[in-house]
Amino acid sequence: MNNQTLRMDREQAKKLIELGSRLCQLRQNQGISLHQVAEKTMIPTRLLAAIEAGNLEQLPEPVYIQGFIRRYADVIGMNGAEFASAFPTDADLVVPESSWRGTVQAQLRPLHLYLLYMVLVMGAVGGLSFLLNRSTTPQMVGLTETAQPQAQLTPGTPVVPIGPPAPAQPRATLSQNLSSPQPSVSPSAVQKPIRIGLTLTAQSWIRIEADGKTEYEGVLPEGTQRTWTADKRLTLRAGDAGGVMISFNDSKPKRLGEPGDVEEITFGGDAQANTTPETSRNSESLTASSETF
Template sequence: MNDPILQLDREQARKLSELGDHLRQLRQHNQLSLEQVAERTMIPVRILAAIEAGNVAQLPEPVYIQGFIRRFADAIGLNGAEFASAFPTETLQETPTTSWRGTVQAQLRPLHLYLLYMVLVIGAVSGLSYLLSRSTPQMVGLTDNAQTVQPSSHTLSPTVSRASNTSTNQAQLGPFLPAASPTIQPSTNPLVAQKPVRIGLTVTAQSWIRVEVDGKTEFEGVLPEGTQRTWMANKQLTLRAGNAGGVMISFNDGTARRLGEPGAVEEVTFDTRTQANWTLGTVDSANLTASNSNPDSDDL
């Protein structure tokens, strides 16, 4: 029994050879060189040559190959979208069974940690208040007349006698009188503020992704469909995608938007001044830079 994955690879190689040969013949008929086509499409010459030769080994993922074929065909006068649709991009991969610990939903995010810390602080304050209230001594069975006044040969006025009794009672019961309960001030929550630039990413179709946080490459690689990731930066965050149509991004927990067209390579930069433009939907302003250039040989 043949391996379906191997069959798909052979079908892609066969179809690429047919499409590449047709592109080569039409390019030569139009008297165009590979260098001229590369200037029009912004695709490296080595990629164009590999497409014409049907050399799958020198090309990236099938979804990128289809995008290159579309732009190649448009540059020499064909209907690129219709022509490129003949190249199969599907992949046959078994979905690995993962436990709940491996899912994105099970990953603790900073917000979860902050909420847990708040619950612990509130619980500690409540417990301390309860212990202090339980430790206050209770006065049971104490009366104002704790002593019997012995008769005296001197006659005291009622006012003087009452004051004397009050002073005596306070002096004797002083150590047992309840002390003033201390006032417990609610403690402030020392939560670390989130960084000012937060980008949420959802992959709806497999795409190559590179993320630079404050000038440093934080991630680079291919993310499969269904992946959800979040990155944060202090000043600036730049995201570059090889299949912009399969990438949804949200800025500072705002509305998620598609980065670009399927198969297109897009790059977008966010910083602390992007909030107003993102809210208004002007994502192509000076503070949010996008480019349609393709990845160079290192990116592919």
């Protein structure tokens, strides 16, 4: 699977150079500036320049690159859908289906399965019977030993207890144990989990990492409302920050960024810092990171 991913990356980089060069040539032949294309497509100029230069490292995920190419091609009078289909995405990876022939499951016959089932049933019944016999035998022996001395007692024979008497617990100690206060758990000792809510006003690619584990990665359509939680740390990355409204622990939703920008934000900290989101970088570093994505 790693070899297929590397091969796909090389193919994407090669195809992006080819398509970007063709878009740049057609735009210049029509006398259209890159700024005019950015105004009509609502795509930042830096991303359009990266497409023309074939710089794959400065662009978001391949599915967004394909969408940018389609909108770019439509503006300069081409068939955007047909032109952008030449750019491969991660969805084009084909996972070979594993053949089940020759495996142990394929060689099993109904008779084999029936015999295996009978062996399992007999083993379960035998084990259950052994456990029941083992648990009931000591109880019956104890009852027999206890009842035998009582049967030999005659009327008027005093019963002498066997063994030393159990020491009585002092009253002062008992009353002290009853009156001693029980420890209580402070409400502040319970850590409040991290919870973010997303409302999409436009289609966007989203990736959620909760406590170091990727919980979701994919494209969410417009109008989607989702909620994610984490114990210590939660990171959100969006391909189109202008279409994402985010709220932290039931706070008022705010827009993540500008349309077309790739933004990443991290929430985390101790229990006292949960009321304020902890971003992984300031606004300047966020912009720089999105430009080099």
